[in-house]
Amino acid sequence: MNDLVERIRNIVGPAGLISSPQEFAPYATDWRKRYRGAPLAVVRPASTSEVAAVVRACAESRTGVVPQGGNTGLCGAATPDESGSQIVVNLSRMSRVRGIDTHNNTMTVEAGCVLANLQKAAEEAGRLFPLSLAAEGSCEIGGNLSTNAGGTAVLRYGNTRDLVLGLEVVLPTGEIWDGLRGLRKDNTGYDLKQLFVGAEGTLGVITAAVLKLFPMPKSRATAVVALENPEGALGLLERSLEEGGERLTGFELFSDFCLSLVLKHFKDAAAPFARRFPHYVLMELSDTRSGDAVAGVAENILGAALEGKAILDAAIAQSDAQAKAFWKLRDSISEAQAHEGPNIKHDVSIPISQIPEFIRTTDAELLRAHPGVRMVTFGHVGDGNLHYNVSAPEGVAPDVFVRHAAAINRVVHDSVARFRGSISAEHGLGQLKREEIVRYKSPLELDLMRKIKHVLDPDGIMNPGKVL
């Protein structure tokens, strides 16, 4: 057995080491099965000091370390390469909530905590931890932090970066940086935690965090609104913010084609209106006050918009079940699109004001270059984040369509760049977009990133081949 593996076994014990390829297969592949790696071993440390000792051992032998949480990432950041030389450090055994401080509205948690468990722990303490995303039943907070995860509550509560006050990080040297501060104000030098949030494990291993908690919403209003075009969505967003302010928790746009796919592939899905409209917005308001005041705010906003002909129709959910059914329409789009056939996904953001023009010009350009493609455009418009997905023309086989992937990506991402947007709004770079980003980021910015990487990790052992 390899010396390093033996040394690691001495650190973590047999329960913390998986060194047989049969057993470590699930840790060597990403969730979408796009990447299959071959690690030297998968380590599952039980404490920060074990993580530190493992990283130190890897540093001394210049061995690549691949940090991994729930392994639900979409860009391959947590998958080792195929060299058989890298060590996957899976944090899942570090899943303790170290403490909840209700007066400070914070909780201190370990990296391996599953997001849904943290939501529940907060709720049991009478608080809201607002981060919420599709993978919440299995993704872990260390991964959420490392990818600066977005999700459905960004409009009101921000990205994961906005939800963290302090971090504990094992550095590429194996040293432990204790930045677990629970302070809302601290201006004593560079805010180092910002470096590790969103770095996808390339600068160190996040082992614990102090997270912000919020008051629990006690009432909610959910509506689907019918619109002529995306411009109408911007107008409605503006009205909703002006009147509802921070009550506005969700604002999701989807086209009628998205709805048609959901209705086609989910037999129990029901259209929100008797007739069909070109576009829809799913909006949600919530309030810490109980009662129906928030429903009144929604009625005011939508009533005035209808009267001013700014929207075509609106349906406010009359029950929790109906609210869930509305959300289900939105949440089923990705899966419906998968049933429909091959597609190419883009997770982009642009300034909110540019969304209508972006959709119009990108649609036109794509249809010119790739006649028959079908745009499945939806997303968190309140955050400027579109999932601009492109389905194959009807009847085109996956192996044929996939040949156009690079060209389609080029059209979409070049368009994003013209609008000063981002080609990865919430999913990160990982392996998937590591080369693509070189086309869109300035050489100066890439150089700054490389300098930061080099000074913190001069031997390049932290998650090699990711991001940079």
Next chain:
Amino acid sequence: MNDLVERIRNIVGPAGLISSPQEFAPYATDWRKRYRGAPLAVVRPASTSEVAAVVRACAESRTGVVPQGGNTGLCGAATPDESGSQIVVNLSRMSRVRGIDTHNNTMTVEAGCVLANLQKAAEEAGRLFPLSLAAEGSCEIGGNLSTNAGGTAVLRYGNTRDLVLGLEVVLPTGEIWDGLRGLRKDNTGYDLKQLFVGAEGTLGVITAAVLKLFPMPKSRATAVVALENPEGALGLLERSLEEGGERLTGFELFSDFCLSLVLKHFKDAAAPFARRFPHYVLMELSDTRSGDAVAGVAENILGAALEGKAILDAAIAQSDAQAKAFWKLRDSISEAQAHEGPNIKHDVSIPISQIPEFIRTTDAELLRAHPGVRMVTFGHVGDGNLHYNVSAPEGVAPDVFVRHAAAINRVVHDSVARFRGSISAEHGLGQLKREEIVRYKSPLELDLMRKIKHVLDPDGIMNPGKVL
């Protein structure tokens, strides 16, 4: 004339250069007149490319560059040293609002914009730019960004860091980093802007920023609440957040001794209640909805608290004039303390839950070591930020009291450290706390900061002698 000064004159023209000591005196001293420097020259560039050319010239001659905005900082970060060799780069002439995008809720502004002018520009566009602090009539946004300024709206809107989406920065090489993105989601690598926010000009010169705008509040409720002790303030904060959520815009604690100083030194100040109480909280709720609903929320919160004997008394302002009078009490504390005699200020933060215990133990320790000192304790309790100021015992002369300053700082800051707090919550380090911080930050964290500094500014030309 010095070659460098001549070269700079060629870049910025005579209107952009101040090289006579008589004229540059106001730029060579800080606002509190604690530091008096002697620069080689003061440069007032009119554009980003001029800033870049000036910094390049300084880089080539390894000359120190001291960025300066409105020069209202409290820690001497914008004051040059006395060597006569440094160049002050004052950004005040770069005061253009480059654009406001109401649909994106952003504005793009130059570093030299005075904060109050930005508040006004936002208001004219029907939006709120929430950053607000005492110096807003003369401080500039570049300085606010470089010090990550706090102020009175942090509880709801966050620190300056939370208000910025993109930056334009002149690097220590003289290169311009264009990070002026107006995106709420962008996960394409390290979030470089975070490095420059709060770096007090030691990593580069911020020349422009994209700032977030918010819906305008249209109603407001302001109250003064009487409390037995700081524990009562925590209980009231919890109730207010649970019921009022993000309506809670202000939550300021002050002791009866603070009030007594204000009443003593400001003849037109009126006590909020007929009798006196040990502690007070000034709280403010605001809402994007007009009308008196927000006053109802305040009445609910305070009514329930009175009924449960969680508070001793409460007065909700019945007019704008009364609300202003309540705020005036809070805002006059610093000045009243100055009238009262010599004092030593501390701008600290600790976890909110620890505030009562921090006040109790620090008071006791100080009184043991320095009998007769009078604590003037007030601050943004909703952010965990206390201005824990210490007034001299009655009758003690300034020159006598000042000899105890270092010992008093030691007691207070050691106590802060025991509570895992920060010795500079919102004012930064500058020159003032540059040595003090070495005692409280871990060697590892200081080492990380030095590495970041060195890799971005290997010759150490950016604001030498500040922060690190």
